Amino acid sequence: MQNIPIDELVAIIDRAGSAILEIYETDFDVENKADESPLTQADLAAHALIVEGLQAITPDIPILSEEGSPPAYAERSGWSRYWLVDPLDGTKEFINRNGEFTVNIALIEDGTATFGVVGVPVQGRVYVGDTTSGQAWCREPDGEQRTIRGRALQDGQSELVVVASRSHGGERLESYLDELQIRFSGLSRTPVGSSLKLCVLAAGEADCYPRLGPTSEWDIAAAHAVLRAAGGEVYQFDGSTLPYNSKESLLNPEFVAVADATYDWFSVLPALPPGGHEV
Numbered sequence: 332m333q334n335i336p337i338d339e340l341v342a343i344i345d346r347a348g349s350a351i352l353e354i355y356e357t358d359f360d361v362e363n364k365a366d367e368s369p370l371t372q373a374d375l376a377a378h379a380l381i382v383e384g385l386q387a388i389t390p391d392i393p394i395l396s397e398e399g400s401p402p403a404y405a406e407r408s409g410w411s412r413y414w415l416v417d418p419l420d421g422t423k424e425f426i427n428r429n430g431e432f433t434v435n436i437a438l439i440e441d442g443t444a445t446f447g448v449v450g451v452p453v454q455g456r457v458y459v460g461d462t463t464s465g466q467a468w469c470r471e472p473d474g475e476q477r478t479i480r481g482r483a484l485q486d487g488q489s490e491l492v493v494v495a496s497r498s499h500g501g502e503r504l505e506s507y508l509d510e511l512q513i514r515f516s517g518l519s520r521t522p523v524g525s526s527l528k529l530c531v532l533a534a535g536e537a538d539c540y541p542r543l544g545p546t547s548e549w550d551i552a553a554a555h556a557v558l559r560a561a562g563g564e565v566y567q568f569d570g571s572t573l574p575y576n577s578k579e580s581l582l583n584p585e586f587v588a589v590a591d592a593t594y595d596w597f598s599v600l601p602a603l604p605p606g607g608h609e610v
């Protein structure tokens with residue numbers, strides 16, 4: 332994060348969030364992109380503001396945004412440092428007006444999410460994580476800034492709190508959670524939308540989030556950095572840390588995000604049920 336002003340990044344997130352909320356209060360139109368995912372004017376307005384803001388403060392750092400045109404892997408594979416942006420993660424939550432959508436800016440360095448800012452416009456919160464300094468914090472709606480930390484998982488812990496998606500799930504996830512519950516005396520589920528799920532882990536409000544199904548790198552990168560700075564991690568199911576910009580596809584493999592990276596999760600996590608997606 333050397334020479335990158337955090338206050339200005341948070342200000343960019345705030346401006347994008349304000350633009351989103353203006354549209355959120357209207358009778359907005361919804362289009363479908365080529366992959367059938369929804370798109371609104373809020374996605375595009377936030378994208379334009381974020382790109383403009385990042386180019387102004389870091390003109391030498393390339394930007395990869397969900398609503399932009401990703402360059403070929405032959406070009407971006409040479410990037411050692413770049414911004415990875417999801418202007419509005421949780422468009423379905425936006426359309427359903429449940430407030431659980433986010434604005435996301437991540438700095439990726441050598442394939443690792445090292446810094447992230449996640450804004451939650453309806454809540455008036457901004458999560459920030461800097462893995463270089465090992466600091467993570469949340470700016471509350473009243474402007475107060477509080478340090479956040481993922482909670483420790485103890486051997487023999489009676490109940491596991493699992494973050495679940497509001498928009499995704501299915502039989503494989505239910506099967507996986509059933510197996511996970513056997514390994515603890517209890518399991519409770521906290522349904523949350525968008526990248527906010529990883530911020531809930533970072534804030535010490537849950538223990539893990541298994542994602543069985545496709546996501547894109549921009550969906551989780553900023554919150555991944557916040558989680559890492561707060562003591563957590565996002566793992567592939569082979570036990571390795573989830574990488575960025577390591578292949579042509581921008582789809583992530585299936586993963587599990589955890590609040591406590593010091594715990595031996597793979598001693599208690601069940602095997603994946605069959606039928607996973609290819610990346």
